[in-house]
Amino acid sequence: MPALADPAELERRLGRPLTPVEAARAGALLDDASALVRAYTGQTFSRVDDDQVVLRAQQGEIRLPQRPVHDVTAVVAIGAGGAPDLPVVGWQWDGLDILRTMTDSPVINLPELWYEEDVEAYPGTYRVTYSHGDATVPADVIAVVARMALRTLTAPTVAATVTSETLGPYSYRTDGSGAGTAVVMTDDDRQMLKLAGYRPAAGMSLVRRR
Incomplete structure (x- = not known):
């Protein structure tokens, strides 16, 4: 995936061109x-049309992991043990990130033969097709990514986790998380992303993506 900010954003914050x-x-x-921001938030921050994701319903609700959601085009109950995958009818999208299957049971409008012989053939997982994401990376995400990179880029030394500088006869040396070669996410970075609503909601269950 492409980076969530480009070098021009670093130059804007430094107020000068980058050195070679x-x-x-x-x-x-x-x-x-x-990569750290995407891992923490669970968001791709890019537009994807007709994405397919397999999710588990909880009490008749399916939470869509990527935001913002633009539309939902299909919901399919996934069969197990030889049962066929079956389209779900009557589902509702709340316009944000929740799908409701209209019942707590994953068995929805199934053929009578499957319902009577093997209700457990439908364990409550669904393949959802939906479109999501922003056309451009949100400004607050760019800000977090840029400052994470700048902390490392402008450290006085590239020795990992060590910051040192000498000014004439004076010098200092400190351990600094994020300094050196490794980019790290601080508590302030996490708090900014959390307050902006990018942290995954509790209770969401993602099985796999295609």
């Missing part, structure tokens, strides 16, 4: 920061 050394490192640091 900084420019050589910027792309990799932005990639690392983007």
